[in-house]
Amino acid sequence: MDIFRVLTRGASLKKSKDLITDYSLPTQNKKTNKNDSRKDKLLDNQVSKEIDFFKTNKFKRKLDELNEEEQQDEDHDDINNNNNNDDDDGNIKPKKITTEDEAKKLRKLNKSKITGDDIPLPIGSFHDLISRFEMNKQLLLNLEQSGFDLPTAIQSETIPISLFNRDLIACAPTGSGKTLAFLIPLLQQIIQLKGNGTGNRSNTLKGLIISPTKELSKQIYEVALKLSKNLNINVTLLTKSLNSKYKNKIITKNKYELIITTPLRLIDLMNNLDSTDVINFQNLKFLIMDEADKLFDKNFILQTDEILSKIVNGNSNLQKLMFSATIPSNIEEIAKSIMINPLRVIIGHKEAANESIEQKLIYTGNEEGKLLAIRQLIQQGEFKPPIIIFLQSITRAKALYNELLYDNLRVEVLHSEKTQYQRDQIIENFKKGEIWCLICTDVLSRGLDFKKINLVINYDVPLTSQDYVHRIGRTGRGGQIGKALTLYTNQDNQLIKPILNVMKQNNIELQPWLEKLVEEKTSKRKKIKKNIERKEISTVPKIVKQKKRQKLEMIQASKIRKENE
Numbered sequence: 303m304d305i306f307r308v309l310t311r312g313a314s315l316k317k318s319k320d321l322i323t324d325y326s327l328p329t330q331n332k333k334t335n336k337n338d339s340r341k342d343k344l345l346d347n348q349v350s351k352e353i354d355f356f357k358t359n360k361f362k363r364k365l366d367e368l369n370e371e372e373q374q375d376e377d378h379d380d381i382n383n384n385n386n387n388d389d390d391d392g393n394i395k396p397k398k399i400t401t402e403d404e405a406k407k408l409r410k411l412n413k414s415k416i417t418g419d420d421i422p423l424p425i426g427s428f429h430d431l432i433s434r435f436e437m438n439k440q441l442l443l444n445l446e447q448s449g450f451d452l453p454t455a456i457q458s459e460t461i462p463i464s465l466f467n468r469d470l471i472a473c474a475p476t477g478s479g480k481t482l483a484f485l486i487p488l489l490q491q492i493i494q495l496k497g498n499g500t501g502n503r504s505n506t507l508k509g510l511i512i513s514p515t516k517e518l519s520k521q522i523y524e525v526a527l528k529l530s531k532n533l534n535i536n537v538t539l540l541t542k543s544l545n546s547k548y549k550n551k552i553i554t555k556n557k558y559e560l561i562i563t564t565p566l567r568l569i570d571l572m573n574n575l576d577s578t579d580v581i582n583f584q585n586l587k588f589l590i591m592d593e594a595d596k597l598f599d600k601n602f603i604l605q606t607d608e609i610l611s612k613i614v615n616g617n618s619n620l621q622k623l624m625f626s627a628t629i630p631s632n633i634e635e636i637a638k639s640i641m642i643n644p645l646r647v648i649i650g651h652k653e654a655a656n657e658s659i660e661q662k663l664i665y666t667g668n669e670e671g672k673l674l675a676i677r678q679l680i681q682q683g684e685f686k687p688p689i690i691i692f693l694q695s696i697t698r699a700k701a702l703y704n705e706l707l708y709d710n711l712r713v714e715v716l717h718s719e720k721t722q723y724q725r726d727q728i729i730e731n732f733k734k735g736e737i738w739c740l741i742c743t744d745v746l747s748r749g750l751d752f753k754k755i756n757l758v759i760n761y762d763v764p765l766t767s768q769d770y771v772h773r774i775g776r777t778g779r780g781g782q783i784g785k786a787l788t789l790y791t792n793q794d795n796q797l798i799k800p801i802l803n804v805m806k807q808n809n810i811e812l813q814p815w816l817e818k819l820v821e822e823k824t825s826k827r828k829k830i831k832k833n834i835e836r837k838e839i840s841t842v843p844k845i846v847k848q849k850k851r852q853k854l855e856m857i858q859a860s861k862i863r864k865e866n867e
């Protein structure tokens with residue numbers, strides 16, 4: 303199979319109406335002729351199951367396979383009580399999953415592993431939710447109007463689990479639809495609570511979503527807003543300005559039923575209450591932790607712990623749900639300790655990257671070689687925007703930005719030293735296509751859903767396999783095909799080992815010497831040095847820098863002289 307053509311074809315960027323950028327640099331988009339499109343169709347059919355992780359648009363194939371396996375036609379009512387499974391266009395309509403046997407087959411195809419007691423049946427379509435859970439029709443309409451017709455693998459499993467009020471640990475690949483997997487049931491549950499009036503006055507806080515970064519929280523908020531259109535649910539994003547507008551009384555004054563926040567913003571609110579105010583979290587029914595493993599890592603654990611101690615303790619009715627593309631076992635243990643009889647959903651391999659991402663390592667020898675590699679990609683027409691480049695520190699991100707600024711690439715740099723306004727502007731411009739190449743630190747590695755990112759480059763090797771999975775997960779989302787390149791030098795021999803393991807999980811063949819590195823016994827390996835000290839990113843020779851510095855010093859000295867005269 304011409305896998306390379308399949309992958310590169312999917313990665314080429316069609317200009318969309320709202321993209322105002324001409325992406326013709328560095329290579330022109332070829333016009334496709336009829337033959338090409340026929341070839342593309344053929345290639346489409348060749349896309350193997352392995353790179354077809356995002357099952358949404360492939361439901362037809364999935365059902366074909368289901369039918370094949372069954373080797374008999376099972377007539378189930380579809381959403382319209384139509385016994386004929388074909389619609390007018392000849393597409394097969396999704397089935398209802400009504401038996402354990404059907405569930406088993408669906409799970410096999412989706413590579414879903416569910417563990418725990420009393421596992422509910424998955425859903426075969428969103429319409430399944432009407433008969434099984436009296437799903438709100440407006441919510442369903444909002445879903446359809448946003449263009450979501452069929453549930454992805456993670457949504458099939460976790461929506462019923464959430465609606466049965468079960469605690470949940472869910473792990474599914476990047477870009478596979480986890481946001482809707484928690485938002486759909488959450489909104490439905492809030493509607494139900496409001497409807498039956500079980501002591502929940504209309505605006506009391508019912509649902510809380512915590513995510514590690516402001517950007518991700520904002521993104522979840524935007525999806526939640528769209529999905530809750532005409533549902534009469536008050537949703538907000540906790541921000542500094544909102545906290546000050548309501549004088550930290552957003553929760554105590556029952557302003558919103560669903561709040562989306564970062565840990566820091568929530569703690570800020572809780573710590574700045576008036577002495578007379580006490581937040582009562584007893585009405586809070588749903589706690590969702592997105593990028594849960596991040597929220598439990600060393601940078602967030604203290605904040606998370608503080609929040610959980612105030613929210614979870616004594617609230618036995620609180621449903622707790624955790625989502626991420628990576629959940630290491632130690633974090634899972636901590637998560638379980640605050641849950642009651644949780645269910646565990648794993649789609650695919652727990653520590654693998656999304657299978658629709660082509661992963662490559664590029665050995666550059668030394669630091670200077672990395673810049674050369676980037677320039678070579680540009681020359682060879684491989685640097686096709688939109689592109690995200692990750693580096694290990696703010697200083698390095700700025701330095702690379704300064705280097706690429708003059709390559710006519712419409713490049714920008716984003717890191718935590720930028721103001722929130724600048725960060726929002728950069729993201730907006732990147733989404734619009736005004737910025738082609740976004741250079742950043744790990745601040746953007748988690749959760750962000752940029753459409754059709756063509757290429758992710760790890761200019762610096764990420765420190766953990768989880769960082770790697772999330773960074774490269776900015777491409778290959780929502781059923782698209784993506785490409786990820788990781789540049790490495792002699793310094794990185796140990797650091798790439800976790801990456802090699804991820805690649806192995808994804809069944810990517812490694813060169814023999816890399817394979818050897820993976821197999822090397824732990825005792826033989828040097829201790830992995832985190833935060834590698836790297837040579838400065840610059841193509842300016844030392845002598846030129848020295849002269850520049852001297853010139854600058856002379857100008858400053860002359861200024862001082864003039865001031866003193």
Ligand SMILES: Nc1ncnc2c1ncn2[C@@H]1O[C@H](COP(=O)(O)OP(=O)(O)OP(=O)(O)O)[C@@H](O)[C@H]1O
Pocket residue numbers: 358449450451452453454457474475476477478479480481482626627748749750751775779780
């Ligand atoms: N059922 C669906 N049908 C079609 N597209 C979907 C569906 N569910 C989600 N998507 C789209 O898939 C993309 C990725 O979804 P989302 O951002 O929720 O991924 P994720 O699993 O949370 O990724 P990450 O692990 O990186 O946070 C989004 O653009 C979203 O709109």
